[in-house]
Amino acid sequence: MATVKKHTAKDGTVTYYIRAYNGYDGNGKQIEHYMKWEPKPGMSEKAINKELEHQKALFEEKIKRNMVFDSNTTFGEYAKKWLENNKVNFAPKTYQRYKGLLVNIDKAIGGIKLVKLQPQHLMSFYNNLREEGVNQRGNYAISESLDDLIKRKGVTKESLAEKAGIGIVTLRTACRGKHISIGSAQAIAKALKMSVKKIFELNYSRKSYSEKTILHYHRLIGVILKQAAMEELIPKNIASKDYIKAPRVMRKEAVFLEDTDVAMVIKLLQKEHIRWRTAVMLLLYSGMRRGELMGIEWKDIDFDNKVIHIRRASQFVAGIGIITKDTKNVSSQRTIGLPEEAFDILMKYKAYCDEIKERLGDYYVKTIEITYPDGKKERVINDRVFAAEDGSLMNPDSISAWMKRFVEKNDLPKFTPHSLRHTNASLMIANGVNVATVSKRLGHATVNTTTRVYSHAIQSADAKAANILSEKINLLNNLD
Secondary structure (H helix, E strand, O other), rough: OEEEEEEOOOOOOEEEEEEEEEEEEOOOOOEEEEEEOOOOOOOOOHHHHHHHHHHHHHHHHHHHHOOOOOOOEEHHHHHHHHHHHHHHOHHHHHHHHHHHHHHHHHHHHHOEEEEHOOHHHHHHHHHHHHOOOOOHHHHHOOOOHHHHHHHHHHHHHHHHHHHOOOOOHHHHHHHHHOOOHHHHHHHHHHHHOOHHHHOOEOOOOOOOOOHHHHHHOOOOOOOHEEEHHHOOOOOOOOOOOOOOOOOOOOOOOOOOOOOOHHHHHHHOOOOOOHHHHHHHHHHHHHHHHHHHHOOOEEEEHHHHHEEEEOEEEEEOOOEEEEEEOOOHHHHHOOOEEOOOHHHHHHHHHHHHHHHHHHHHHHHHOOOOEOOOOOOOOEEEEEOEEEOOOOOOOOOOOHHHHHHHHHHHHOOOOOOOOOHHHHHHHHHHHHOOHHHHHHHHHHHHOOOOHHHHHHHHHHHHHHHHHHHHHHHHHHHHHOOO
8 A cells, every 4th residue: 555755845845755565575675666746836735635545546556567667677677668558659560660679779778777877878889780790680591402301301391380480481481492580590490400500501791770770779769768757767868969969860862763764664564464563553643652552442543533542551560460550640641633544554453353353253352351550350341452363451562572573573773662652753843743732642741841852853843943944034035
């Protein structure tokens, strides 16, 4: 049961200290927790006593849920609880990204007490991330003999994957001589009771983390410490600009295709499957995000008025699967007008989809189970425009994977679905569409975002406008 002690300072300020105990430490001593609460000026004694009872109840509940921290709390302990407590406030992909970032953060500063954490600890961590070879994302293992080895041992891939504790897709990837993680390779070797080096060639990256990634680490640490400071666990946020400079990231211009490259892509697309051909052309015509493209349903396409309504996005999240979520922000829910040619392409694609649906009959997936960011599921009529051949949900990563193969096969400049979004915007700006309209079509939260991302294209369009104006004025001047 929590107890309360009143303290009156010399200046008359009244503070109440709420104290409670929870369990015992290794020496058999009760673990003590306390918090302080100050009443607002003008509160009556009755109101103070009522609020104190409320604060005591909240404090006891926090202790039960292991949410109370003190001067012995480490950054790692607090960060872990912070992430779990705020999980409902994050999009699933954001939560997974933060969880991944905290792995390296915890290794570096997780064991340091919150109150002992200093700016030099952060600088040391960031400098370590800059060291060559520290980024293990480029590490991989590859084997040319695994498939034959499994056959010689007389085991099935399914049983080996289960014994190794990895997915069957990962094992089949390895059997095809493709890259897998070194951790998965080690698990396979252990399951086969062999040395990993006898089966796989291990390749280690010499890469460091980029300044942009280091900035992501810095911002996450800053947000966590800001919350700790608000809870008065620490006197100040040592990740703020008052104590440490944030990693500096050089702003990069958006990557887009030149006119000649766009023409070549369109020409080469004629040899590709209608699904991918339609997807790429729709990205070029609309400038929508990849997730928005994969979330489009046929009812969102208004063939009569030549517009498409962007209402949702489809996204793959590790550990969850394919989710259906709202668009990136409120302004991302929008209606985009497209030219006649875009709807001609969509009409042909719809005819193809209808033919496949009729041909497959009962084998076509007529309803799909969609998962929302909060984990709730719902079975709905299948109306997705871009789906697998049998109508089942398609992983949004599929179009990126196809695009990579398309680029490599045709020796094209590297581009991604997001590059096509940038290409769409650059083409509009270069041809005189005002930035406000471009921003609205792209679904940016503000025009400032568009101006920042496409500053080079805007400057080029401005120079082009100046040249046109010069030619026009000179022409008028010569009429004299």
